[in-house]
Amino acid sequence: MxxxxxxxxxxxxxxxxxxxxxxxxxxxxxxxxxxxxxxxxxxxxxxxxxxxxxxxxxxxxxxxxxxxxxxxxxxxxxxxxxxxxxxxxxxxxxxxxxxxxxxxxxxxxxxxxxxxxxxxxxxxxxxxxxxxxxxxxxxxxxxxxxxxxxxTRMTRADLPVSTATSFAAMGVEVFHDFDAALEGAEVVMMLRLQQERMAGQFIPSAREYHHLYGLTKKRLARAVPEALVMHPGPMNRGVEIDSEVADLIDRSIITQQVEMGVAIRMACLDILTRTARGVEGWA
Known part of the structure; x- marks a missing residue:
């Protein structure tokens, strides 16, 4: 390996x-x-x-x-x-x-x-x-x-039984190299490093994490020129994403994503709790 x-x-x-x-x-x-x-x-x-x-x-x-x-x-x-x-x-x-x-x-x-x-x-x-x-x-x-x-990379033909599956069989490609994963990407979805929820030191340092996995303009250049940048927020600027990437006017849709995410979550909670609240609706 x-x-x-x-x-x-x-x-x-x-x-x-x-x-x-x-x-x-x-x-x-x-x-x-x-x-x-x-x-x-x-x-x-x-x-x-x-x-x-x-x-x-x-x-x-x-x-x-x-x-x-x-x-x-x-x-x-x-x-x-x-x-x-x-x-x-x-x-x-x-x-x-x-x-x-x-x-x-x-x-x-x-x-x-x-x-x-x-x-x-x-x-x-x-x-x-x-x-x-x-x-x-x-x-x-x-x-x-x-x-x-x-x-991980097992094709459907390689699966030993019909009741098995793999990342590859589902169309999910697994990467161990962040730079390689960015090649030709049309959307780059970053995730927040939730340090406050970690029970111990899960990473050597924020600086090393940024060096290996942080999204910079240099790294983003590996994606297609019009690739969109997303992040669920709030961001750890300088850790998983650089400010100059997060604030790209023509590429970053993070602000819209977070703004719409709140509305969508509110709508889901409203629908899922209607029965308990005695309100008629889908749920």
């Missing part, structure tokens, strides 16, 4: 060990074996990732395979010592909920949303896009390895 020149700074800001391998049979099996052999070398949130897993495992020892480069397999070490023993059965579901939110964030503008199917599958429009397997490390009561397999 190729590593971008910039590495994975957002992941590295959270994980003490990020190991990328070209190929493996099973990331979960590898991490379980590694933690067993060297617990100190694989602390909480250490992870192993590849885009070529040859013998992935699911619940009930079901096998999971995909052509090289078409799926992402990642296994993460979790210290469950602070979780009461009777609550640990919820770990796979919590992991599934987190993965559902992560996948849903990649589907903005593509129609269907991600949903969690009990206990460990993530579905999009009824098709399985991700499976999750959590297993305890033998000999350790407090260490759990959570593995996930996400169908």
């Amino acid at each position: 190729p590593i971008p020149a910039a590495g994975y700074p957002l992941t590295a800001a959270l994980s003490p060990r990020v190991q990328v391998v070209e190929t493996t049979d099973s990331t979960n099996a590898d991490v379980v074996a590694a933690v067993t052999a060297d617990p100190a070398g694989w602390p909480h949130l250490s992870l192993l990732v590849t885009d070529d897993q040859r013998a992935g495992r699911g619940r009930l020892d079901r096998t999971w395979t995909a052509p090289a480069g078409t799926a992402l397999a990642v296994s993460v070490v979790v210290d469950a010592g602070r979780i009461p023993m009777e609550m640990r059965g919820w770990i796979p579901l919590a992991a599934g909920a987190a993965m559902t939110r992560a996948i849903d964030a990649r589907l903005v503008g593509h129609g269907p949303s991600a949903q969690l199917k009990w206990p460990n599958d993530v579905l999009v429009d009824g098709g399985k896009i991700c499976g999750i397997l959590a297993e305890a490390v033998p000999g350790s009561l407090d260490t759990v390895v959570i593995g996930s397999g996400i169908n």
Whole structure:
């Protein structure tokens, strides 16, 4: 699996060990074996990732395979010592909920949303896009390895069953390089970095985030000349977007977007609460 020149700074800001391998049979099996052999070398949130897993495992020892480069397999070490023993059965579901939110964030503008199917599958429009397997490390009561397999670039012809789906099958192209993603774009939709909601330091620094993912005029030049710039607001100027881009008169529609967004949200709330309020209407 190729590593971008910039590495994975957002992941590295959270994980003490990020190991990328070209190929493996099973990331979960590898991490379980590694933690067993060297617990100190694989602390909480250490992870192993590849885009070529040859013998992935699911619940009930079901096998999971995909052509090289078409799926992402990642296994993460979790210290469950602070979780009461009777609550640990919820770990796979919590992991599934987190993965559902992560996948849903990649589907903005593509129609269907991600949903969690009990206990460990993530579905999009009824098709399985991700499976999750959590297993305890033998000999350790407090260490759990959570593995996930996400169908990324798998075409419909490559999908193993008709009930599966992938980002590529839905027409969603996944990029790991922001500059590459901007090439030929007609609309650039930025998202606000919600630092006030972060429980910890999720990024090395705002400056580094801007260097890697901030929208500047130089970066915007990779899009088509008439590309529109959008942002849900409020903006962190100088972090995810530069002021000179946000204020482009002929390209930025952020002000109109925010203004109309309030009206649309008010209309949705009005319609959805009409029954409860005893008001006749669509809902």
